[in-house]
Amino acid sequence: MHRLARLGLVLVALTVSAPPLGALPPEELDGISFADDPHMLFVPIEEIARTLGWETHFDQGEISLNGHLLDAAHLRKLTNGTLLVPLDELQGAGGTITWSEDGMQALVASDNKNIAIQFANKRVEVDLANQRLRAYQGARLVLDSPISSGREGKKTPPGEFKAGPIKSRMHRSRLYHNAPMPWSVQVYENIFIHGFRKVPRRPSSHGCIRLPLTGANPAKWFYNWIDLGTPVSIKGHWPLATTTSAPVRIEKSVPPPRSFLRRVIIATVITIAGTLVIWFTSRGRGKI
DSSP states (O other): OHHHHHHHHHHHHHHHHSOOTTOOOOEEEEOEEETTEEEEEEEEHHHHHHHHTOOEEEETTEEEETTEEOOGGGOEEOTTOOEEEEHHHHHHTTOEEEEOTTSSEEEEEETTEEEEEEOOOEEEEEETTTTEEEEEETTEEEEEEEOBOBOTTSOOOOEEEEOOSOEEEEEEOTTTTTOEEEEEEEEETTEEEEEESOOOSSOOBSSSEEEEOSTTOHHHHHHHHOOTTOEEEEEOOOOOSOOOOSOOOOOOOOOOHHHHHHHHHHHHHHHHHHHHHHHHHHHHHHHO
């Protein structure tokens, strides 16, 4: 009897603690946050709509999510044009949002679907070999941009760094004639990630990592996104045009066949003419 009573208590406890029938564990998404508004968390509109089974509607610049007209002033974009919506707008579209105690994760519920969206850690990778900068938040790639790093003699140093402590909308170089460096984020000593008007796909700076100011303005986007202390990993090296110090052999071009034949004919004619001159001269002297 005692064993049956204990078994009954265990079954009751399991029943109370078990999730409702048909409930599934929440899916997880890495949210996107920005340093200029660190308490707001964003997700791509089309991604969250697909996950929650909501419809999106675009009409002459207006965007509706699950029948709710989104406030365009609250939306953001990635540099590739992906639209981002803040979680507050999801609540207006019919979702229920519950935050964790530490405020680092939000559970978004709609009907029988639950989505966990978190403030994931940020990191930056600089690829010197391919002249690209990639920024991640959690597993999500949020920026992939061409760069121009330090040229020969002024190479950008590889290594593991952290963003800061200097971060300025308009920094000026103390080494190079007070040159403007918009949207500057310090990486190491005098090495900054900053915007520049021309960013060729090759090293051309004095050591800094240049991001484009043109197009979607990756330099400004990166500045608004990155937090001080974000890990920045700089790896690789730009391949030199010549990888060996051995002298380069320069092959002389072979003259075209006609030119060569012409030279042979001219030389032959000159030789024959010279021989005839000598022969006639010797005969004339013999007669005298």
